[in-house]
Amino acid sequence: MVDCDRNVHSHPLGIGNVKVTDRFWSSEQELVRTSMIPFQWETLNDRVPEATPSYAMHNFKAAARQNERRAQSESQGKAFEPPKFTNRGFDVLPKDPRKPDPDKFYGFVFQDSDLWKWIEGAAYSLVQHPDAKLEETVDSAIDIVCKAQLDNGYLDTYYILNGMDRHFTDLKDYHELYCMGHLIEAAVAYYQSTGKDKLLKAAERYADYVYETFGPGEHQRHGYPGHEIAEMALVRLYEATGVRKYLDLATYFVRERGTKPLYFEQEDRERAAYEGKPVEPDDSKPMPYAYYQAHEPVVEQDEAVGHAVRAGYFYSGVADVARLTGDKDLNAAVRRLWRNIVDKKLYITGGVGGTVDGEAFSYNYDLPNDLAYSETCASVALALFARRMLELEPKGEYADVMEMALYNTVLAGMALDGKSFFYVNPLEVRPDNAHHHDSRFSHVKDVRRKWFGCACCPPNIARTVESIQQNAYGLSDDGSTLFVHLYVGCEGTAELAGVPVGFEVEAGLPWSGKGSLRLSLPDGASSLDAAIALRMPKWAGEGASSHVTAPDGMSREERDGYLYLSGSWHDGDTIRFDFPMPVRLVAANPLVSEDAGQVAIVRGPITYCAEERDNGGHLHRLVVDGRGVVDDPSRVKVMPCEFKAGAKGVGDKREGEVEEVSRDVVELQVPGWREDSEHAEDAPLYAPWRSEARKPVAITLIPYFMWANRGENEMRVFLRVR
Secondary structure: OOOOOOOOOOEOOOEOOOEEOOHHHHHHHHHHHHHHHHHHHHHHOOOOOOOOOOOHHHHHHHHHHHHHHHHHHHHOOOOOOOOOOOOOOOEEOOOOOOOOOOOOOOEEOOOHHHHHHHHHHHHHHHHHOOOHHHHHHHHHHHHHHHHHOOOOOOOOHHHHHHOHHHOOOOHHHHOHHHHHHHHHHHHHHHHHHHOOOHHHHHHHHHHHHHHHHEOOOOOOEOOOOOOOOHHHHHHHHHHHHOOHHHHHHHHHHHHHOOOOOOHHHHHHHHHHHHHOOOOOOOOOOOOOOHHHOOOOOHHHOOOOOOEHHHHHHHHHHHHHHHHHHOOHHHHHHHHHHHHHHHHHOEOOOOOEOOEOOOOEOOOOOOOOOOOOOOOHHHHHHHHHHHHHHHHHOOOHHHHHHHHHHHHHHHHHOEOOOOOOEOOOOOOEEOHHHHHOOOHHHOOOOOOOEOOOOOOOHHHHHHHHHHOHHHHHEEEOOOOOEEEEOOOOOEEEEEEEOOEEEEEEEEEOOOOOOEEEEEEEOOOOOOOEEEEEEEEOOHHHOOOHHHHEEOOOOOEEEEEOOEEEEEEEEOOOOEEEEEOOOOEEEEOOOOOOHHHOOEEEEEEOOEEEEEEHHHHOOOHHHEEEOHHHHHHOHHHOEEEEEEEEEEEOOEOOOOEOOEEEEEEEEEEEEEEEEEEOOOOHHHOOOOOOOOOOOEEEEEEEEEEHHHOOOOOOOOEEOOEEEO
16 A cells, blocks of 8 residues: 655656547647647748748858858868857847848847757657658757857857857846757757757757856856746756756756845946946846846745746746755745745736736736736746646645646647747737727737747747646656646556556546546556545535545545545556536636626636627626526536637738637536627716616637637626626
8 A cells, every 4th residue: 555644746757658649639739740840940940921030040050150160260270260249139130131141140149949949849749749751850950950069068059150258248138048948958858759869968068068167166157047947957957867967057056046146236237347338227126136036045035026937937947956955945935936926926817927017927916907918938837837846746736727827828829720829818808909009008919920039939839738748647756656637638658666557548628527547557467556646626626536436445535636546456447537517707816906896717727718709899898697607507508519710811921810720619608798888989988877788698708728719809808797
């Protein structure tokens, strides 16, 4: 029997190849595989006329040619004159987009990371669906990349092409270590999916160079990444290679950040002196350099502040380091920061980052719907953070939040045809705001775009969707417990209690809570003493465990949102579950002023929204009959249906275009009424109050992630309620 009272961690290590068979996620992965990955490769090579040029492959090819010229010069006994640094700005564009200089860098300073994320997504896709042509394409890109790498291991095309004499002098804003982090993530993923280590060796060489450059030593730089992700990437590199110094470097970055004197302040002063300019004081709120989470040591932080993507990546790295080092102070810090996000700064869609000002967390309980930023990448970062909190301690709350982010905001970032994207994910949209050029809403788009100059979100969606299986399952540190965090249909293997077992999961999410898990033992194994821990989804309500049946003789214990089933398992033993999926009217905390008197409608992991296409305009005039639904939940109609997407694009960039595709989904019809808005334009601006005339209606709701797939129209998540 397995002792369920001990403290266990849940980690994906020990889980073998997991083949996704889930109908829902298989469809999403097919979109990524057949649409996003090929499309993104074309954009990385600037071959999509309607998309903003990427210049990513342009830059690597330019850096490779520069290395070739240097090698030729040295072979001829001639001195090679490397470029002297010229600060060409954060976003560099050619004077004539049709004639970029083949030897110059273009794009954002972090443009390299777009290729790394594409390779990572392709690597996960190759695990699920081997594709010789795609693998050959990735290999060709890696060949170019490796030719661009310098002899010392440095690999960032912005400084290679603009001048290495000033590299690592603007860690705060110029993203070198951020790009290294994504390089590592891509390299490890590609190595694990194909067994090829060429990119992994390149990543190790760069990490080795950074390890020698940064640290507490007298002749080392005492800095850390401006845009975090290197911390958790270095942990992943350590776990893939067993080389301790990568964990040590991650620990240094985590622990050094925010210590006095503030490194970024020193860096700003040194750079200003070099450029002969006055120092510009950092005006981040609530403290200088809080935008970068570098205002104070993380062990002293108790509020999530600053750029939401950076924060989510950083907290993920802190959780990783806490797990592997046993650092209690770091463990306590990520728990505090998690509580602040989930209790005071989280949208019902799993979005984070409420303000466009710095793409950042706003103050506690400030969660505007129409002005929300809620970047797609921030939800990806939240899911990564949640997964790592599960690795610290398996608590159902972490998986609940991870699931919320994945099924809602992450998926909303991609159209149903996989060919256009949202950067920002508001919870309320009125097209008039865009049409009337209201600058307050300039960040909010009412239809998806084909691509972005700052294209961090599309490849982030690709790598997240293609690796969904890595978030779904885990093992305890001692290998005695298999955890089911997300109910994703799959066929997988695990080293459970020292025995290689197979497990097959069938699941109907997000539309049905019904499914099963079947265990397969290897030949010769008559039984296996182990535990299987199933998350009891919060959306299933109290008593969710009563909807789980297990083989006779299994002990059952509920703890921290998981049902532990322990005992002697035999080949073919099957767990069955059928979680209820009630429609829930969810109200925000009273301190969230934007949602006062309103509710969001949620079923299972899916948050729903109303669109003008189904309900007419002026969605603020719709009112949910809350009392009627609470008294008689059967009044809400749960309707499996075929959702038909499709819209014509607008302008030469075909904004909002969605090919005609259909999906089997569940829509809701909620009883309510529409307050009379006829002749409103003829009414005075202000008039004596009177009760509104009401017309009973059935309010049609669709999953939030599907909005804006039928052309431009109004959308709203929170609806008024009576």
